[in-house]
Amino acid sequence: MQNKQLKAWGLPTNLADQTYPRGLIMGRVVGQNHTMYKVKTAADERQAVFSGRLANLAIEAQDYPAVGDWVLLRENTASADMAIIERLLPRHSLFLRKAAGRKSAAQIVATNVDTVFICMALDENYNLNRLARYLVVAWDSGATPVVVLTKADLTNQLTQQVTQVTQMAAGAQVVTCSVTNDTWHSIVPYVRPSETVAFIGSSGVGKTTLINQLMGEQVGQTQAVRESDAHGRHTTTSRDLLQLPNGGLVIDTPGMRELSVLNGDFKTTFADIEDLARMCKFNDCTHTSEPGCAVQAAIQAGHLSQKRLEGYRQLSEEATTNQALHGKAREDAKLARMFGSKKQMKAVIKERRKHRR
Ligand SMILES: Nc1nc2c(ncn2[C@@H]2O[C@H](COP(=O)(O)OP(=O)(O)OP(=O)(O)O)[C@@H](O)[C@H]2O)c(=O)[nH]1
Numbered sequence: 001m002q003n004k005q006l007k008a009w010g011l012p013t014n015l016a017d018q019t020y021p022r023g024l025i026m027g028r029v030v031g032q033n034h035t036m037y038k039v040k041t042a043a044d045e046r047q048a049v050f051s052g053r054l055a056n057l058a059i060e061a062q063d064y065p066a067v068g069d070w071v072l073l074r075e076n077t078a079s080a081d082m083a084i085i086e087r088l089l090p091r092h093s094l095f096l097r098k099a100a101g102r103k104s105a106a107q108i109v110a111t112n113v114d115t116v117f118i119c120m121a122l123d124e125n126y127n128l129n130r131l132a133r134y135l136v137v138a139w140d141s142g143a144t145p146v147v148v149l150t151k152a153d154l155t156n157q158l159t160q161q162v163t164q165v166t167q168m169a170a171g172a173q174v175v176t177c178s179v180t181n182d183t184w185h186s187i188v189p190y191v192r193p194s195e196t197v198a199f200i201g202s203s204g205v206g207k208t209t210l211i212n213q214l215m216g217e218q219v220g221q222t223q224a225v226r227e228s229d230a231h232g233r234h235t236t237t238s239r240d241l242l243q244l245p246n247g248g249l250v251i252d253t254p255g256m257r258e259l260s261v262l263n264g265d266f267k268t269t270f271a272d273i274e275d276l277a278r279m280c281k282f283n284d285c286t287h288t289s290e291p292g293c294a295v296q297a298a299i300q301a302g303h304l305s306q307k308r309l310e311g312y313r314q315l316s317e318e319a320t321t322n323q324a325l326h327g328k329a330r331e332d333a334k335l336a337r338m339f340g341s342k343k344q345m346k347a348v349i350k351e352r353r354k355h356r357r
């Protein structure tokens with residue numbers, strides 16, 4: 001009974017079929033504001049905090065609940081309207097990025113997404129390398145990417161751009177839309193009842209505008225918080241999962257100034273290059289000047305662009321660097337947990353050495 005309502009919110013069969021400890025209530029995280037979560041249960045929508053944070057248990061960003069997650073709640077006897085998220089249920093997709101700044105902490109963008117709309121505007125936002133960046137992260141998330149070229153009314157090179165994007169996004173569907181005419185309908189077939197879609201892309205590409213179109217008559221009721229940024233523009237600052245009139249579920253994400261790659265799926269995004277690389281004479285070919293390099297041969301023959309190879313190289317190097325940094329950040333976090341802080345850790349080590357002498 002309970003499950004039927006939750007299925008409308010995207011509850012997958014494998015989670016619905018499990019038995020859970022008595023007294024726990026299942027729900028989906030539909031909003032988050034710092035440490036406070038908004039959870040939709042079959043009966044209501046309630047505020048909750050995460051037990052892992054209270055107990056200082058969670059170690060990594062991935063261990064925290066995020067918008068899109070399925071969780072188990074425990075009623076809080078001390079405070080009737082504040083529940084506790086006791087358990088985070090397994091995810092079928094996880095969109096992760098490196099948090100802004102030099103520290104290489106991972107940050108969850110959204111979870112349990114079925115289709116991710118990678119939005120790129122056909123104005124000065126148009127950038128094929130950035131698109132590749134979004135694609136490697138999106139393919140890695142487990143969701144299916146669809147490239148949405150927005151503001152089609154602002155370009156006079158539509159055909160050429162669509163061709164370039166289609167080549168770059170091999171394997172992913174590409175649609176164009178504009179809200180000034182009715183072409184925004186091109187995204188509608190991907191928004192199916194009980195399935196979750198997420199919109200990602202730079203700030204200002206028109207994500208919220210598209211969501212408002214999907215909301216139809218409910219325009220203005222999107223709950224995303226709109227705040228003015230430094231340039232006085234309105235921008236999305238919180239993440240929310242909304243139910244559309246057609247039963248589809250949508251997650252708006254704050255615009256990203258930069259999407260740094262932590263984990264990426266290069267096999268899918270750059271399948272052409274990875275296929276060629278397997279035919280190189282040397283296993284560790286760097287595709288620069290080695291004899292028998294199939295990648296360079298493809299460039300000479302005009303089957304592959306040098307620019308694409310450079311984009312591939314840059315992104316995979318970035319992923320390697322970020323993973324190394326991330327590994328170090330994880331190690332530091334572990335030490336901090338064991339010793340309180342790096343300073344304390346050093347004090348402990350010093351103390352031990354003294355005793356050994
Ligand atoms: N010309 C044109 N303008 C559009 C189109 N879609 C959106 N815009 C405009 O672009 C601006 C930014 O749109 P938003 O929907 O707020 O962009 P966003 O991606 O949600 O931005 P963030 O919330 O900062 O991430 C607004 O002024 C919209 O009116 C379009 O198809 N054509």
Ligand SMILES: [Zn+2]
Pocket residue numbers: 277280281285286287288290292293294295296
């Ligand atoms: Zn090679």
